[in-house]
Amino acid sequence: MAATLGSPGAATPQGTAAPADSQFAEVPITRAATPERLLNLPPRPVFWYKWHPARWSVFAGEWLPQLGRLYADPGVANVSDGGGMKTAWSEANARGWHKIPHAAVRLVDEGRDTYVKAFDVRQGTGIGKHHMSIFETPKQIGSRVIIKTDEERYRSWLRALVDTGAIPAPDPDILDVQVDAQRARLERALTSSNPQRQKREQARHDEIETAVGPGEDKPAPAKKGRK
Numbered sequence: 440m441a442a443t444l445g446s447p448g449a450a451t452p453q454g455t456a457a458p459a460d461s462q463f464a465e466v467p468i469t470r471a472a473t474p475e476r477l478l479n480l481p482p483r484p485v486f487w488y489k490w491h492p493a494r495w496s497v498f499a500g501e502w503l504p505q506l507g508r509l510y511a512d513p514g515v516a517n518v519s520d521g522g523g524m525k526t527a528w529s530e531a532n533a534r535g536w537h538k539i540p541h542a543a544v545r546l547v548d549e550g551r552d553t554y555v556k557a558f559d560v561r562q563g564t565g566i567g568k569h570h571m572s573i574f575e576t577p578k579q580i581g582s583r584v585i586i587k588t589d590e591e592r593y594r595s596w597l598r599a600l601v602d603t604g605a606i607p608a609p610d611p612d613i614l615d616v617q618v619d620a621q622r623a624r625l626e627r628a629l630t631s632s633n634p635q636r637q638k639r640e641q642a643r644h645d646e647i648e649t650a651v652g653p654g655e656d657k658p659a660p661a662k663k664g665r666k
Contacts, residue, residue, distance in 0.1 A: 465556045478560045479582050482567030484522075485555055486510040488539040489531060490600075495609045495617065497650040499590070502614060503597040504606050507536065539605070544573065546599035547592060554596075601653045608653045621647050 486508045496505040509531055513520050517527040528538060544554040557568040558577060571577070571586065574593040578585045600606045621644050628640040 465558060476579075477566065478558045478569060478577055479579060479584050480558070480560050480569045480577070482560055482562045483569045483571070484511045485557075485570050487524075487541070488543075488554065488572075489536040490539060490606050491535050491537070492607070492610065493535065493613050495613060497647050498594055498597070500646055500650050501594070501598070502609060502650050502652050503594060504601065504609075506539070506597070509536075509538075539600070543600060543605055544596075546603065546605075547596045548573065598653075614652070618647055 488506045489509055490504050490506055494505040494507070495502055497503075509516065509524075509527060510518070511522050511524060512518055513522050517530045518524060519526065531538075541553040541555065544551045551573065554573050555570050556573050557570050559566050560569045561567070572593075574589045574596070576587050576589070578587060601608060621640075625640045625644040628637045631637065
């Protein structure tokens with residue numbers, strides 16, 4: 440049964456800040472804060488995840504949706520100068536993309552109301568915010584910032600989105616197209632003189648050929664274009 444998830448409007452989502460496993464404190468998305476340390480990252484606006492029926496990939500041997508992001512960046516990607524998202528989402532929908540509401544985060548964290556978290560960063564002479572997903576954690580070493588991703592938690596969320604019907608299961612033909620494309624990449628690699636490329640494409644080919652589909656606990660049965 441499809442999940443019932445609230446969908447935010449064009450306005451910035453009201454985040455429930457949870458403690459971040461990081462040397463920097465997560466701050467509320469819509470309330471200014473002045474922590475003692477600032478991340479050495481540029482400001483980045485709030486975003487929404489989006490899914491597309493033709494965008495699937497293999498993660499750790501499992502077919503899962505490959506999400507995109509739409510940022511509330513004024514004047515960019517059809518976002519209005521005032522930050523309005525109506526036209527941006529209309530254009531995205533026309534290209535086959537669908538919004539994942541922030542409330543979907545509750546599939547992996549019932550205590551949150553958004554999958555976005557914010558950190559204070561320098562913005563000119565003031566303080567701005569850099570937004571990232573709850574699956575990402577920043578670590579600053581000197582002036583360098585490394586972003587680490589909790590891949591297992593992210594995959595669990597993707598899996599839950601499919602299992603609950605928030606994202607429909609993929610059309611088998613879409614998976615077949617990707618398998619065929621990887622097979623072609625492997626064939627091209629085998630004619631090259633680059634052993635590292637051959638090894639890389641062979642490993643990816645083997646992973647895709649044996650990947651399990653949504654709800655499966657064993658390799659998917661062979662279909663057209665798949666061994």
